[in-house]
Amino acid sequence: DTSSGTCSQISDWMGGDVREFGCDAFLCPPGTWAPQGRLMSYDETCESCGDDFTLWGRTECNGSMSNAQREREILLNFYNVMGGRNWKVDDGWLELDQEICEWYGIGCDSTTGRVNSIILRNNGLSGTIPTDLFDLPFLQILNLESNDITFDFAPVANANRLKSLDLSSTGLDSISGVRALSSLPNLTFLSVASNQLQGTLPQGLFELSQLEELNLSHNGFSGSLSSLIGGMTNLKRFVIDANELTGQLPPELGNVIPLQEFSAAENEFSG
Secondary structure: OOOHHHHHOOOOOHHHHHHHHHHHHOOOOOOEEOOOOOOOOOOOOOEEOOOOOOOOOEOOOOOOOOHHHHHHHHHHHHHHHOOHHHOOOOOOOOOOOOOHHHOOOEEEOOOOOOEEEEEOOOOOOEEEOOHHHHHOOOOOEEEOOOOEEEOOOHHHHHOOOOOEEEOOOOOOOOOOOHHHHHHOOOOOEEEOOOOOOEEOOOHHHHHOOOOOEEEOOOOEEEEOOOHHHHHOOOOOEEEOOOOEEEEEOOHHHHHOOOOOEEEOOOOEEEO
C-alpha cells in the first residue's frame, strides 16, 4: 500500500528520503522506472515505461534486462505485495548495494548465482502471492510456513525445477487447484498441514505421483482415503494425523512400496 497516508507514517524510512520524495522514494510504482528503482534526489523521477508490467522498483524498461535484474525485480515486487515493510526480518531487501543472494531468506546456487530457494517461514508475510514469483527459473524450494497468505496453485506450474513447497499454517481453506502441481517432475515434498482444509481429499492430490513426502495433518478432511493412493508409487512419507477421515484403509495402500512412514493418528478409521 503506497497511499500518501501510509507513506506519511514511514517518513523516516530510507534515510529520510520518503519524507523528501514521498512513496516513490520507497519503490517506483508499476509501469515506471528510475536508475536505482526509487527516487533518491530531486533530479530524478519515476519515468513511465509505457507498458503494463506489474513490477515495483524497476531500474530499466528494457525488455532484455539481465537475469539478475529480472530476479531482483520479481523479488522486489514480492516484497511490496506481501507487506515487506511489516515483515519481522527483511535484512538486505531494500539495500541497493547488496546482491539478492544476501537478502534474508533468499538462497542462490553457488555456481550460477541464480535464486534457488525462498525460506521465509513465520516472518509476517500477508497477501496474495504474485504469480511472477514462479517465473524464477531456478527456484527449487519455497517455504512460506506460518504466514497469513492467499495462494493459487495454478501459476506454480511455471516453476518446473521446484522440489519442495511448504504451505503449512498459512490459513489455506482450499487446495482445489493442487492438480496443477502434477506437471512438476522434480516436486518431491508438499505440506499443507495445520490449515483450514475441509471436505473430502481432492482427487488432484493423488495425481501428484512424483511426491515422496506429503503432509496433510491437522486439517478437517473427512470421508475415506481413496484407493487412488495406490498410484502414488514414489511416496515415502504420508502424514494425515488429526483429520476426520473414516472407513477402512484401502488395500491399494500396499502398492506404495517405498512407503516408510504412514501416520494417521487422530482419525476415525475402522478395521
